[in-house]
Amino acid sequence: MSGALDHLRVLDLTRVRAGPTCCRVLADFGADVIKIDAPEGLDPNAGVIGHRHGYDMLNLHRNKRSLTLNLKAPEGRALFLEMARNADIVVENFRPDVKTRLGLDYEALSAVNPRIILASISGFGQDGPYSDRAGFDQIAQGMGGLMAVTGRPGEGPMRAGAAVADSSAGIYAATGILIALAEREKSGRGQWLHTSLLQAQIAMMDFQAARYLVDGEVPGQAGNDHPFATPMGVVATSDGHLNLGVGGDGQWRALCRAIDQPDWGSHPDYATGPERFAHRAEIWGLLRPIFAGRTSADWMTILNEHDVPAGPIYRMDEVFADPQVRHLGIAQSVPHPVRGDTRLVGQPVTLTRTPAEMRRAAPDVGQETDEILKEHGLDEARIADLRARAII
Incomplete structure (x- = not known):
């Protein structure tokens, strides 16, 4: 006890x-x-x-x-x-x-x-x-x-x-x-x-509140996208959805290798965080058809092999069936x-x-x-x- x-x-x-x-x-x-x-x-x-x-x-x-x-x-x-x-x-x-x-x-x-x-x-x-x-x-x-x-x-x-x-x-x-x-x-x-x-x-509200208090910026709605990091958000697969968590430039290059598009990693419009944020809609437009071609499970295997932060989006029954959640007890x-x-x-x-x-x-x-x-x-x-x- x-x-x-x-x-x-x-x-x-x-x-x-x-x-x-x-x-x-x-x-x-x-x-x-x-x-x-x-x-x-x-x-x-x-x-x-x-x-x-x-x-x-x-x-x-x-x-x-x-x-x-x-x-x-x-x-x-x-x-x-x-x-x-x-x-x-x-x-x-x-x-x-x-x-x-x-x-x-x-x-x-x-x-x-x-x-x-x-x-x-x-x-x-x-x-x-x-x-x-x-x-x-x-x-x-x-x-x-x-x-x-x-x-x-x-x-x-x-x-x-x-x-x-x-x-x-x-x-x-x-x-x-x-x-x-x-x-x-x-x-x-x-x-x-x-x-x-x-x-x-x-x-x-933490960083969103500090964003206003320190810089005077009033944050708005971003849907499933991160307020300033791209591509960090939800992407559809052939059988569901995944969360992508690509923040740093190294993670972006790892993602590009994982999807067999290594040249995108050094593309001047996408190579840095500010550039990716400025071209957010364009990047998602490139990624969506690629991710739609495989299942969520396939993508999780590929992304984990390339050390790209990602995760499934679970219903509550799936949460408690996950092996890591079961391990945590x-x-x-x-x-x-x-x-x-x-x-x-x-x-x-x-x-x-x-x-x-x-x-x-x-x-x-x-x-x-x-x-x-x-x-x-x-x-x-x-x-x-x-x-x-x-x-x-």
Whole structure:
């Protein structure tokens, strides 16, 4: 079992995707993550990303335990603060004002535990003119610039096919938590850290954002082509498509040899990166009929023999059938009492001594409520009373 974070206890107040993604990192590396769920009927948005036994919930909430707790009730809040005394981390992704109204902001948490770390994820930030708005991934993709550079030129904005803002915000929050934990080793004190979908999406734009900030250029849509390297993009074969990744001049010459056109490698219109970019349409016009004459598998063999960067374009079933993906072992199994042996998406980083591990399936709502409360000193009579009054 992974011992990397098994000394940490996390109180998980999150829902939807960004927050659960953050907590999943901690859980997969051994932290005791206690997911705080609302008692049945109290949260109108409880099923926003599907059924508890659905693929998304199973993937987001594995390796966690679940406790039901009504945080709107004074006794529920008091019980949460009592649990916070012995916790290391609280993660939440409410709208910024909600934690304050619940009395669970950093000031309240640090009053009972000065070592606690509070991680907050919001749509647009903890303050500012948009702080009270609801944030969703696609909205952040649009406001963060991703949709304006995605898709074919002239066809209008296009969302990315993955939840880029949600997932990256969760990963940035997890990174912030690990930094705060490292700093706590020196100071002995916790702190409040926060990120947002908007910040994370802008950060993920990386070189496109820097292109504007440094040079004042506003990047546009390039479709499947790289913004400035040619030929780097999608080309059709006789039975499908391939990605070509020809960036440097040496790779261009290698490609020309692979397609039996070595003279193109030194052609004055194509020999350098700037020239190839200036003649992008012409180059693709030369390449397309050549690639259309062979299968994708044939081209992968030829291109690999000539050390030309290229790769197939997979559907998701093909992704997990690929021998390299199978070797990496990113699809990992965990037994589930209803769904049976379930394959989920593992962590994309390998630690040689303390790797991430699938220890347990995502819990049903409140599955470990009694267990967790007994760990905090409540007896069966008190637990029964709390349940009777819908506190848990």
